[in-house]
Amino acid sequence: MKKTALLILLSFILSCSSNENPDIYSGEISALQTEEDLKAYWQKLHDLDQITYLKETKGHLQGDSISISNMIRTALMFEIHGPEVYTPDNVVPILNFAHNYYGKSNIAFWPIIQACKKTGGVIESFGGKFPAYPLEALSLTFYDFSLFQQDERYDGLLAKLNNKTYDKVSTTLFELQGEQRRLSQLEVKDVIGKWHIERMKNIEEKGFFEIVKMSDNTLYIKRKHRLQRLVSVKTSDNTEHYKIEDEPFGWTYILNNGNLSLVDDQGSTLIDYNIYK
Incomplete structure (x- = not known):
């Protein structure tokens, strides 16, 4: 039953992700009013991440597109409801980041990781002491190079990311989703x-x-x-x-x-x- 519900949710996001318009997500996220609403929505994003990552989708391109859609929705949660929408036990943003394989999307998403770091909690220790896990994910996505046991590089690499100027996360991600689709046609x-x-x-x-x-x-x-x-x-x-x-x-x-x-x-x-x- 749970898997069926998740697949219905997956079908819904597929139909939405074919339309490069942030408003399709903004409306549903703006409608979330109570703490229970927000918690349930985070759970939906968690479930979508898991079925995408476990490859219950019909091909790599579809999975990559859903992965970016997940990131867009997470970004909008922060942009619409503010950083207080994130709680220290929430793993969704770091899962979005680590399970995305389109490098430019991870760069665009970095301000969300910064916001999570300010709140603290699971981001501090997920996959090792921060920033080990997100830097490893970023290095593997861009260069397919592991930073395992290269802690001496962390401060310099983190400084490069934190000093970068970023555009609005959700809008940039929508644009990159379109770029990813164009690349797939080559x-x-x-x-x-x-x-x-x-x-x-x-x-x-x-x-x-x-x-x-x-x-x-x-x-x-x-x-x-x-x-x-x-x-x-x-x-x-x-x-x-x-x-x-x-x-x-x-x-x-x-x-x-x-x-x-x-x-x-x-x-x-x-x-x-x-x-x-």
Whole structure:
């Protein structure tokens, strides 16, 4: 019975997420008046997150779209009802953040994480002492690189995020949802290179990622079906330096004669990837 109710709720949000208009969510969230109403709505968002994350949806694109829709609704809860809508035992915002795989959406959502941190509670210890879990989620989403046991990086990375200027969260997320759908319509035109996944130095994992030229004649990092646009920042001899568009940490990919490395903002090499054959 509970699963049936959740699937009905999932069908509803699917129909809503096809329309890029914040008003479709604002009305229902503005109508929440009592503490019981708010608590029940948070529970719905929690349940939607879980069935999306557990892949009870019909494909990756649909799951990604629902994930962003979840984030939009959470953002509107804060924007309409104020930061007091968040209670210290509420795990929904951090689950939204960790279960989203579209990097720009996580950047847009960061002010919500900041608001949760001000309230305290579960955000302080979920997945390890703050900011370990959200930084790990962000690093994996953008670079597929793990920050495990790299606590010395946390303060610098957190400062970059906290010093950034952000637009209105819900509006930005709606725009990014449309961008994500547009990217899904592109087709691979050329494969520039393919490398083994390596989230931690010298530890290869199953699978590969690619740099590809898509049908819009733009280069992207492609991990499974997800695309991140690459921006050229420097060219020298046979070496190209790229950054992922809107990436948060200032890290760079260096491509030289088929060899690819990920370098941090201080010029230190994080990973030298092995070519996938």
